[in-house]
Amino acid sequence: MEKIYAIETSNLSIHYGNFTAVKEVAMKVEKQKITAIIGPSGCGKSTLLRAFNRMNDFVPGCHITGELLLHGQNLYGKDIDPVEVRRKIGMVFQKPNPFPKSIYDNISWGAKINGFKGNMNELVEQSLRGAALWDEVKDKLQQSAYALSGGQQQRLCIARTIAIQPEIILMDEPASALDPISTLRIEELMQELKKNYTILIVTHNMQQAARVSDYTAMMMIDDQRSGGVIEFDDTKKIFTRPGDKRTEDYVTGRFG
Amino acid sequence: MKEEALHPKTIAAQGFRQIDLKKKTRLSESVIQASLFFAGILSILITLAIVYELGKEALLFFNDPDVTLMKFFGTTKWQPGIGQYGIWALVSSTLVTSTIAILISLPLGLAAAIYLSEYASYRARSILKPILEILAGIPTVVYGYFALLFVTPILKSIFGDALQVYNMLSAGLVMGIMILPLISSMSEDALSAVPNSLREAAYAMGATKYEASVQIVLPAALSGIGAAVIIGISRAVGETMIVAVAAGAGPNFTFNPLQAAETMTGHIARISGGDLSYNSIDYTSLFAIALMLFLVTLVLNLVSQWVVNRFREQYE
């Protein structure tokens, strides 16, 4: 079966002013698979991830060079609307950040602004079920989202993202603030979501990357402190027979 | 501190040095600490003095056999000299001018705050903010001049003879301009206290800047903005010079902003400006009004602080 790629980059560099945070990345993200990005702190994982849905537009001085294609379309092309990009490529952040609104409104808001015309109650239920949260909150949909636990809040954020039915979901260390049980639930959820969505996940947790992802990109900084993808391959291969010594050191925990 | 024992030779002679760690009373330190404490506690004494003095004279006023609470709160003519004690004659004007002021300053101040906190570039902010600060630094008596000699003539050309030379509308409008910077700077603080992660969340769902600012950030800052409005009201109620100059002299129970009517503050200013004999009913009545002003603004300030504190906890 021929592979379909959701995102392709070539020669992609990302700069904060004069500082090049991410240098010359070339990777292909396969559709409806989970791709993990790993690497030491400060190597540019978040920066790269945020470039995929143009969240870096809000950082003054941040700009990219090179190419970033979504289904063959240049995401940074002149005629591309960033709002449309973000609607198609959702994002889940490291710290749960629900809106200070009710659980129901947290989910319905994104749909509403994007012109959703269907049955809102149904959408809310579907999304919450999709994020494996429905059973826990179905009786308190009108309560504040802040009353939920951290793990529940994070699943709510996932539910809110799938409610606008994007094609790709970006996750930046989505489980790092959660306990092991909540983490497990999120991981199970990702396996479920994979059927419909392409997922990119940044994680510091090697086991997590090994457990959930199909592909893994290993990032590392060079002498100019610019990060780059030093190895990108099947997750199995990265964790069993890495091609790069640095990758091997890192995934086995020998990295300084 | 006795330090002679420090000499190396002495130490050597003794073989070891006895270190004295016992608590010493340092007289000067205690005196200083006591005076600092007094400076700190003085603010409480000031508050007590306000309450005591206003309360004492107000009590004299209310103890006058002629004054009853029924009359005070139940009638609408105020002229203590001839036995009319209806505070509503003054309260009505305070209400009208403050309402106009808030109706002007809330939308303008809030819109300005949203622009400054969500839209303006660093450069634009550094130009626009000082303008609001200048507006905030202009003495209120100058606003009074502006109300009477600039705004009133303009209003006159709009409303014609229906508008009296002294009128609450002009005073209220200008008071709104005066309060605008206060509301905008407090609201801006509230808006910028909303964590960026909420904005990012909104953008990540395909929101435009306007949608993120008004539908996510603004509601999240609502309590802080509420606090700003409460402080604004308290400012408007206590403002004296604009109304003293432009709103009119003489109590008048009316809710028609085109008419002249004296506010509580304006009344205090006018009556106390003349020669007052202590212990007259005119004198004590002013303290009754001032006590009311003090209590109203105190409650407003406390409520606003309470709201702000609760709001802070939310994101920390």
Next chain:
Amino acid sequence: MNQQKDYFPEGDAFYASLRSRYRAAGIWQFIFLSALLAAIIALTALLYNVVDGAFGYIAYEYKKSPTEFTSTPINELTQEELLVILKDNLSAGAYKKLDTEQKMETRSQSDLLSLFMERLVRIDTKGTWSMTESLTRGAEIQAEVAEKYPKATLEFRSWLTPQFLVTPMSSRAEFAGVRTAILGSLWLVGIAILFALPIGTGAAIYLQEYAPKNWLTNIIQTNINNLAGVPSIVYGMLGLAVFVRVLETFTSGAMFGVTDSNGRTVLSAGLTMGILVLPLIIINAQEAIKAVPDSLRQAAYGVGATRWQTVWHHVLPNALPGILTGSILALSRALGETAPLIVVGASTFISLDPSSPFSKFTALPIQIYQWTTRAQSEFHAIAAGAIIVLLALLLTLNATAIMLRNRFQKRW
């Protein structure tokens, strides 16, 4: 899962809705910006209004012609000549009264000239016009004046002159100045700061460096925040009750042998202002002290300094620019406050310079208030002049504060 996909507009439909969303966003952004534009317009209108009032045509007649008193042109009259003219033409009582206010011989030429114009020639102002009117309707005004007051002189006048700054109060707007008011304001602000700065800084030090975290500290802090929000006129009432009335023997100077005064002195007013700005000074000083990093205190304690030594040698010097900046801002608040002065009893007509804390006084904002509320337009003109003076003083103070802040701004 994606059963409802069709319910989201896609492609062209989405772009159409996005366009309308952008349009709404654009309109609202313009509305938000307009609020700032409104503020700018209001500020501009206010400043324009003041400047507009301070310059313009004045039409006046002399009740008596100067030539009835002297043949020399007015501008060439010397001090001696003026003295003689005044002595000859004023009633003995009036002359004596002026002499007791200030010895006639010691008065300057310009001072005497104003007296001459004011008391003998007696100017009679027929009308004044704002700057805009004067510039745009000059011809009309000339025609109007020529018709209505054929004897009147029409002249473009700046009400704000160096003379205006150094002339004392007068009952005639044409001769009035703000000297007495400026001096009064300076006395007031001086007394206020002498009172409030040490106490305010002390309170701030206590709260930041000494106070234990307990209910009392909490009450003090809340109380200070509340005092900052008490209407200024209430402070006026406090000043009236406490300084003017209860402490009259002290504030009138009776305790020190001053006999001709009551409690409505510049001292009472200054102390009232001091109490009014105290909470502001405390809050600002607290911020400044808070900004001094803890590492500095620990370093001092580490070498065995006592608490006060630490505060005096390390915390205070570093917080000083901040404290001073805050105090200057508090001062500018005091400089513009009017209501408490009215209540405490500023004299509305006084031409004597304040010379001691027990003097009667007036102040710039009081004069502005007085003149603005007069019916005759020439008083509005000098009110505008006085406003410009007040705003200039405030601007100087604030510029000093900003310079101080920039100069000593520390980056920790």
